[in-house]
Amino acid sequence: MLLLSSRNIFISYVQALVMSFHGWTGGGKNYVSKFIAENMYKLGTKSQYVHVFVSTVDFPHEGKVDIYKLNLQDWIRGNVSRCERSLFIFDEIDKMPLGMINGIKPFIDYHESINGVDFRKSIFIFLSNTGGPDITRAMLKMWRSGKNREDISMVDLEHLTQLGAFNEEGGLHKSEIIQHSLVDHYIPFLPLERRHIELCARDEIIRRGHKATKDLIKKVADEMMYFPPENKLFSTTGCKRISQKVGFLLADEEYNRLFD
Structure with a gap:
């Protein structure tokens, strides 16, 4: 003090x-x-x-x-x-x-x-x-x-x-x-809202050297769980697991690009 x-x-x-x-x-x-x-x-x-x-x-x-x-x-x-x-x-x-x-x-x-x-x-x-x-x-x-x-x-x-x-x-x-x-x-x-999850997703995408498009950010945010059920205002895990979700979606995009 x-x-x-x-x-x-x-x-x-x-x-x-x-x-x-x-x-x-x-x-x-x-x-x-x-x-x-x-x-x-x-x-x-x-x-x-x-x-x-x-x-x-x-x-x-x-x-x-x-x-x-x-x-x-x-x-x-x-x-x-x-x-x-x-x-x-x-x-x-x-x-x-x-x-x-x-x-x-x-x-x-x-x-x-x-x-x-x-x-x-x-x-x-x-x-x-x-x-x-x-x-x-x-x-x-x-x-x-x-x-x-x-x-x-x-x-x-x-x-x-x-x-x-x-x-x-x-x-x-x-x-x-x-x-x-x-x-x-x-x-x-305070518990994080979807808009905060989107900001975390954007930062993680940029950190990995990729372009943080609105579509990709939305995909990451959609993968997360929210509560309460009636309005899904807050993320159940905050920004935890964002890195894993971003990694999976980027790998999925790269796979589709190579084999489409």
Whole structure:
């Protein structure tokens, strides 16, 4: 958290910055965390100061919570000792063993230092699907009342993400870091609409060195699944699987061109 003096602009770090990203799968949570890393470090997510943990890979066993906690604390302490502006990203935190995330509480609490190490300039980002259904229901309700997507503010949805993180089963469920208000920002990610899927398809086609025609973009978007059934407003998987769909359709077009 940053505090600015009204008289003499200076920055005082009172705790590590903690952000929790919530929303439907494929909504851009990983993309935004990668964007943050790339704008903080020359090597982006490949920087030695960016640390990404995937719960299902790094913390797969419920019975090893105490071991995971100790290892994680040692890892965080060691890396912040080398660089006080380290970035820690926890992906799939909703699949993390219950209670494990409490192990980082000392590092994000209001301490000037712990054993001589200052953690207040570090950044912690949590990525989670919790709150996704509530965010979607709230957005549908606002859409049906005539409210534009662009007019929906974080204030409209932030309380849903916080409640979802605390009450839904998962790594943040009734955690001490939420109980002690140590998360600075709960960021809701809205489910993506067809127009966003078309933009993702266009970017992927161009990335592969092909011309992004309207027809090809439409074909990719048509291959995706949408909900609710009555108006098919939102993509069920966001922009995930776009790459596979584009690859298949481009290969199909090339096959038809060669053998027609």
